[in-house]
Amino acid sequence: MADVHFTVNGKALTAPAGTLLIEACKQAHIEVPSFCYYPNLSLQAACRMCLVEIEKMPKLQTACTVVVTEGMNVNTDSETVHKARKSAIEFILTNHPLDCPVCDAGGECELQDMTFKYGAEKSRFVEPKRHREEQQWSPVVYFDRPRCILCYRCVRVCGEGMDVWALGVSNRGINATIIPNHQDHLECEECGNCIDICPVGALTSGAYRYQTRPWEMEHVGAICTFCGDGCKTTLGVRNDRVVRGDNRDKSGINGDFLCVKGRYGLDFTQHKDRLTQPLLRMGGELKPVSWAFALQTIAEKWKEIGKGNVGVIGSTRALNEEAYTLRKFAREVLGTPHLDHHRTADFPTLLSNAKSFATMSDLKTAPVVLLVGGNPTDEHPLVAWNIRWGYRLHKTRLYVLNRNEIKLRRQAYRYARVESEAAAIQFLNGKGKAAGAPLTGVGEASEKRWPQTPVSEPQTLDESLQDFRARLQQEQDVIMVISPDIAGDDLRQLIAFGNGLSGTTRYMLLGDNSNSRGASDMGLYPGEGGMNLEQMVNGSLPALYVAGANPFRLYPQTRDSLGQRFLVVQDLFLTETAQAADVVLPALSAYEKSGTITNTCGELQLQRRGGGFEGAKSDLEILYKLAIAMGADWGAANPERTLQEIRQQVPGYNVSLAKLMSGEAVLTGAGGKREEGKGGTLAPNHDTLFTAGTLGRYSATLNQVLERHLPDVTEAEEKTR
Numbered sequence: 001m002a003d004v005h006f007t008v009n010g011k012a013l014t015a016p017a018g019t020l021l022i023e024a025c026k027q028a029h030i031e032v033p034s035f036c037y038y039p040n041l042s043l044q045a046a047c048r049m050c051l052v053e054i055e056k057m058p059k060l061q062t063a064c065t066v067v068v069t070e071g072m073n074v075n076t077d078s079e080t081v082h083k084a085r086k087s088a089i090e091f092i093l094t095n096h097p098l099d100c101p102v103c104d105a106g107g108e109c110e111l112q113d114m115t116f117k118y119g120a121e122k123s124r125f126v127e128p129k130r131h132r133e134e135q136q137w138s139p140v141v142y143f144d145r146p147r148c149i150l151c152y153r154c155v156r157v158c159g160e161g162m163d164v165w166a167l168g169v170s171n172r173g174i175n176a177t178i179i180p181n182h183q184d185h186l187e188c189e190e191c192g193n194c195i196d197i198c199p200v201g202a203l204t205s206g207a208y209r210y211q212t213r214p215w216e217m218e219h220v221g222a223i224c225t226f227c228g229d230g231c232k233t234t235l236g237v238r239n240d241r242v243v244r245g246d247n248r249d250k251s252g253i254n255g256d257f258l259c260v261k262g263r264y265g266l267d268f269t270q271h272k273d274r275l276t277q278p279l280l281r282m283g284g285e286l287k288p289v290s291w292a293f294a295l296q297t298i299a300e301k302w303k304e305i306g307k308g309n310v311g312v313i314g315s316t317r318a319l320n321e322e323a324y325t326l327r328k329f330a331r332e333v334l335g336t337p338h339l340d341h342h343r344t345a346d347f348p349t350l351l352s353n354a355k356s357f358a359t360m361s362d363l364k365t366a367p368v369v370l371l372v373g374g375n376p377t378d379e380h381p382l383v384a385w386n387i388r389w390g391y392r393l394h395k396t397r398l399y400v401l402n403r404n405e406i407k408l409r410r411q412a413y414r415y416a417r418v419e420s421e422a423a424a425i426q427f428l429n430g431k432g433k434a435a436g437a438p439l440t441g442v443g444e445a446s447e448k449r450w451p452q453t454p455v456s457e458p459q460t461l462d463e464s465l466q467d468f469r470a471r472l473q474q475e476q477d478v479i480m481v482i483s484p485d486i487a488g489d490d491l492r493q494l495i496a497f498g499n500g501l502s503g504t505t506r507y508m509l510l511g512d513n514s515n516s517r518g519a520s521d522m523g524l525y526p527g528e529g530g531m532n533l534e535q536m537v538n539g540s541l542p543a544l545y546v547a548g549a550n551p552f553r554l555y556p557q558t559r560d561s562l563g564q565r566f567l568v569v570q571d572l573f574l575t576e577t578a579q580a581a582d583v584v585l586p587a588l589s590a591y592e593k594s595g596t597i598t599n600t601c602g603e604l605q606l607q608r609r610g611g612g613f614e615g616a617k618s619d620l621e622i623l624y625k626l627a628i629a630m631g632a633d634w635g636a637a638n639p640e641r642t643l644q645e646i647r648q649q650v651p652g653y654n655v656s657l658a659k660l661m662s663g664e665a666v667l668t669g670a671g672g673k674r675e676e677g678k679g680g681t682l683a684p685n686h687d688t689l690f691t692a693g694t695l696g697r698y699s700a701t702l703n704q705v706l707e708r709h710l711p712d713v714t715e716a717e718e719k720t721r
Contacts, residue, residue: 001016001017001018002016002017003015003016003017004016004017004068004069004070004072005070005071006024006068006069006070006071006072006073006074007072007073007074008024008025008028008030008074008075008076009030009074009075009076009077011028011030013028013068015027015068017067017068017069018067019067019068020063020064020065020066020067020068021052021061021063021064021066021067021068021072021074022034022037022050022063022064023039024068025063025074025076030076031076032050032052032063032076033049033050033085033114033117033118034047034049034050034063034064035047035049035092035110035111035114035149035151035153035199036064036151036152036153037050037064038153038156038157038197040389040392040393041153041156041157041160041161042156042160042453043064043065044064044151044152044156045062045064045065046150046151046152047088047092047149047151048062048084048088049085049088049089049114049118050062050063050064051063051081051084051085051088052074052075052076052081053074053075053076053078053080053081054066054072054073054074054075055072055073055074055075060080060081060084063076082118085114085118086118086119086120088118089111089114089115089118089119089120090119090120090123090124090125092111092149093111093115093119093123093125094123094125094129095129095130095146095174096111096129096146096147096149096200097129097146097147100112103147103201104201104204104209104210105147105198105200105201105204106201106213106214107213107214107215108214108248109199109200109201110199110200111149111199111200129146130146130174131146132144132145132146135184136185136206137180137184137185137186138185138186138188138190138206138705138706139206139207139701139704139705139706140190140192140205140206140207140260140264140701140704140705141186141190141192141194141195141203141205141206142203142204142205142206142209143178143180143202143203144201144202144203144204145177145178145202147200147201147202148177148178148200148202149199149200149202150169150176150178151199152169152178153194153197153198153199154167154178154194154197154198154203155167155168155169155178157193157194157197158188158193158194159453159454160392160453160454161193161257161385161388161389162188162189162191162193162385162388163388163407163410163411163454163455164188164189165181165454166180166181166186166187166188167179167180167181167186167194168181178202185706187706187707188707189259189260189377189381189689189707190260190264190689190690190705190707191257191258191259191260191263191381192205192246192258192260192263192264193256193257193258196246196247196248196256196258197256205244205263205264206701207244207263207264207267207701208236208243208244211238211243211244212236212238212243214236216238217236217237217238217243217244218236218237218238219234219235219236219237219249220234220235220237220608220609220610221233221234221235221251221252221608221663222234222235222590222591222607222608222610223514223590223597223599223605223606223607224258224261224262224514225266225317225514225589225590225591225695226261226262226265226513226514226687226692226695226696227259227261227379227380227381227512227513227514227687227692228344228380228510228511228512228513228514228515228516228517228599228600229254229360229380229381229382229383229599229600230253230360230382230514230597230598230599230600230601230603230605230665231247231252231253231254231257231258231259231262231382232247232251232252232253232254232605233245233246233247233258233262233263233266234246234247234248234249234251235266235591235610235611237610237611240611240612241269241270241611242266242269242270242591242610242611245258245262245263245264245266246258246263251663252605252663252665253359253360253361253382253599253603253605253665254360254382254385257381257382257385259381259382259689260689260690260702260705261689261690261692261696261699261702264699264701264702265692265695265696265699265701265702266591266699267699267700267701268572268589268695268696268698268699269589269591269592269611269613271573271698271699271700273573273574273698274572274573274586274613274616275571275572275573275574275578275584275585275586275587275615275616276586276613276614276615276616277289277290277291277586277615278290278291278293278294278583278584278585278586279294279581279583279584280293280294280297280582280583281559281581281582281583286574286579286581286584291617291625294583294585295625295626295629296629297583298568298583298626298629299626299629299630301543301566301582302334302543302566302630303630305542305543305566307334307335307336308334308335308336308337309336309541309542309543310330310334310336310338310541310542310543310544310545311336311338311339311531311536311537311539311541311543311544311545312326312329312330312334312336312338312339312340312544312545312547313339313340313341313342313533313536313537313544313545313546313547313549313551314326314327314339314340314341314519314524314547314548314549315341315342315515315519315547315548315549315619316341316342316344316511316512316513316514316515316516316518316519316549317513317514317515317548317590317695318515318518318519318547318548318590318619319515319518319590319593319595319596319597319607319619319620319639320515320518320521320522320595320596320597320598320604320643320646321595321596321620321639321642321643321646322547322548322595322618322619322620322623323341323515323518323519323522323524324522324523324642324645324646324649324650325619325620325623325624325637325642326339326522326524326547326619326623327339327522327523327524329623329626329627331527332632333626333627333630333632334545334630336527336530337526337527337528337529337530337531338526338527338530338531338536338541339524339525339526339527339530340524340525340526340530340531340532340533340536340680341519341520341524341525341533341549342513342533342549342551342554342683343516343520343533343680343681343682343683344484344511344512344513344516344682344683344684344685345484345487345509345510345511345512345516345517345520345600345682345684346484346486346487346488346491346509346682347509347511347516347517347520347521348520348525349487349488349491349492350482350491350495350507350509351652353491353492353495353496354495354498354499354507355499356504356505356506356507357506357507357508357601357602357667357669358479358480358481358506358507358508358601359601359603359665359667360382360383360386360599360601360603360665361386362479362506363383363386363387363389363390363396363479363481363508364386364389364390364393364394365390365394365396366390366394366396366477366478366479367394367396367397367475367476367477368396368397368398368399368475368476368477368478368479369387369390369396369397369398369399369478369479369480369481370399370400370401370472370478370479370480370481370498371387371398371399371400371401371402371408371481372401372402372421372424372425372480372481372482372483372486372494373401373402373403373421373482373483373485373486374402374406374481374482374483374484374485374510375402375404375406375407375408376406376408376481376510377406377407377408377689378687378688378689379510379512379686379687379688380510380600381689383481383508383510384407384408387408387411387481388408388411391411391451392451392453395450395451397413397414397475398411398412398413399412399413399414399415399416399468399471399472400412400414400415400416401416401418401421401424401468402415402416402417402418402421403417403418403419403420403421404417405417409440409458410455410457410458411451411455412440412441412458413441413442413450414439414440414441414442414461414463414468414471415439415440415441415458416436416439416465416468417436417437417440418434418435418436418437418465419434419435419436420434421483421485421486421490422486422490423435424436424465425486425490425493425494425497426493427465427469428469428472428493428494428497429493429496429497434465436465438460438461438462438463438464439460439461439463439464439465439467439468440458440459440460440461441458441459441461441463442459443459443461446459472501473501475501475502476501476502476503477502477503477504477505477506478498478501478503478505478506479505479506479507479508480494480495480498480505480506480507480508481508481510482494482507482508482509482510483510483684484509484510484511484512484682484684485682485684486509487682491509495507508600508601509600510600511600511684512684512685512686512687513685513693514590514597514599515597515598516600517598517599517600517601517602518596518597518598521598521602521650521651521652521653521668522646522650523650525680526679526680532679532680532681533551533554533555533680533681534554534555534680534681537551537552537554537555537557538555538557540565541565542564542565542566543565543566543567543568544565544566544567544568545568546567546568546569546570546571546577546581547570547587547619547622547623548570548571548587548619549571549577550571550575550576550577550578550693550694551577552575552576552577552580553575553576553577553693553694554683556576557577557580558580559579559580562580566582567580567581567582567583568581568582568583568584568585569581569583569584569585570584570585570586570587570619570622571584571585571586571587571694572586572587572588572589572616572694572695572698573694573698575694585617585622586615586616586617587616587617587618587619587622588612588613588616588617588618588619589613589695590607591609591610591611592609592610592611592612592613592616592618593607593609593618593620593639594606594607594608594609594639595607595620595639595642595643596643596646596660598668599665601667602652602667602668602669603665603666603667603668604653604655604660604665604666604667604668605660605663605665605666606660606661606663618637620637620639620642621637623637624636624637651669652668652669653668655667655668689707690702690705690707690708691708
């Protein structure tokens with residue numbers, strides 16, 4: 001788009017035609033205050049704080065609704081403008097309580113900042129303020145009506161951003177108020193984005209409010225430990241304890257988005273059932289012992305059993321440095337080929353066959369997305385958010401191939417509900433037949449008005465799966481987003497179809513847990529002649545070492561069924577697997593240690609230590625201590641040194657250290673031949689928005705929200721127990 005030239009406060013500026021004046025000023029570091037304007041949401045022009053003078057225009061104009069034009073001359077800093085802003089603040093404060101010292105948003109309130117800069121020292125309004133009792137809309141959302149300034153940011157982010165539409169406006173004038181979708185309570189995705197986006201203290205978090213003040217916390221950028229999207233969550237840490245998660249600084253690959261788990265699920269770190277010291281089975285019971293005694297007992301038993309006889313099971317939530325060291329420990333110290341992890345997606349097949357990979361941010365601007373299987377809204381919320389972003393702002397044409405009726409069908413350009421995704425993939429490649437319901441999507445009559453916000457109900461089209469395939473074959477530069485259920489030959493065939501499309505087809509395979517991709521990349525697979533996870537658990541190896549996983553949830557065993565087998569488990573809680581162990585070692589969570597994590601796209605990000613936990617150790621430190629107890633000369637654990645080793649040894653991981661250390665997400669590559677991981681079983685979790693295996697069970701906040709106990713959520717969790 002051509003540039004236009006204009007002047008602001010006497011400064012000559014240039015911006016692409018069509019740019020909003022408020023955004024052009026922001027790019028030039030010229031402040032234009034606002035409450036209702038929020039980038040990438042619809043325009044409201046409600047607060048009148050962004051009023052500016054524009055030459056040849058008789059009245060002040062709202063900079064959030066005016067686009068820059070050639071020769072425009074703007075003044076944002078005149079006496080008239082300041083007077084208008086002072087009046088706007090005075091009006092907003094008409095009924096707003098002046099109790100900043102006790103408001104939960106104090107120190108983070110945009111109204112407080114604006115009043116300090118533009119407000120008057122006194123008000124002309126002397127009428128008594130109208131008080132309303134605070135309302136609790138859900139365990140995590142509180143609404144204080146008198147504090148609300150009716151900027152409608154919450155309503156718009158809930159509707160346009162989340163496509164939930166759980167908030168609305170009731171009444172008019174001085175009686176106007178924000179209301180939830182179920183009269184006195186919310187039923188929604190409980191993401192809390194409405195709280196983060198609120199410029200004042202009207203919406204506050206039930207999980208954090210009144211615990212501390214913002215300036216009393218250390219703010220640490222960490223990677224969420226739940227799903228595989230790799231969202232950054234800014235941890236609020238006080239006295240070495242994580243008390244809040246948000247992303248108000250809009251950094252990281254997720255911008256200002258977080259889901260319910262990323263924002264509230266981190267309270268598992270302070271659960272009363274966290275393990276605080278090693279446990280040793282004595283007389284049939286697990287009893288506390290010292291770290292030295294526990295490590296010595298393990299080492300002596302492993303030496304007695306002998307090399308090559310210990311099965312090692314790694315974690316999909318451990319950091320890359322820990323997964324890499326676990327593989328090294330298994331090979332060098334235990335001398336065993338029996339190594340595996342809970343596989344949630346077929347990453348080896350993807351990396352062996354695909355040529356190009358998509359990042360999370362690529363979805364925001366993709367011209368075409370093909371979603372095959374899965375339900376990103378529940379299982380990968382950031383993927384769903386970015387797809388909706390592309391639909392709203394860049395007219396992404398979304399093609400969906402799914403056996404279920406998922407929420408993203410509402411944004412689908414073409415939605416094919418099929419009986420089997422595997423059969424549909426065959427059909428795309430010109431083999432066999434695929435059955436399914438008639439296609440839905442955008443008909444010719446409404447294509448000119450597409451995309452719409454809010455979206456209209458999908459229309460049934462007079463098109464078949466042949467038309468679906470034909471349309472796809474005319475597209476180019478497609479991003480394929482693939483469910484973890486697509487694996488092996490099905491995945492190869494899907495990639496073969498994608499590689500045959502025009503342009504560059506990029507791929508994204510959705511693995512479940514936070515570092516499923518990292519565990520695969522670090523090579524947690526059986527060596528030559530080694531057993532896979534299922535074989536190790538159900539077999540007869542004399543010893544098992546489980547580092548941060550819970551395999552007995554997938555393949556149930558008890559202490560009695562294990563017989564004389566020696567089981568060592570390191571974890572945060574007494575999981576089903578830990579309860580059957582001979583020795584249990586307390587481990588730190590991902591929020592309590594430093595290293596790197598690879599999200600499901602293959603983007604490598606830095607994990608910074610937030611809080612701590614007395615008595616537990618990181619998996620990396622435990623591995624080094626066990627290695628020394630076994631007689632290996634490993635020295636002290638050092639995550640930085642291990643990362644350097646990973647960059648040298650792991651294919652595709654020789655990425656820019658400078659970018660990584662600056663907080664960027666760096667895309668790793670296929671990087672050559674990798675271990676195939678053949679012979680194992682895939683077991684995707686299919687977690688919902690409110691469940692996350694072991695960690696989710698120990699989050700009090702996740703367990704409190706109403707939606708967590710809806711039948712479909714409960715049934716989904718039962719399947720993964």
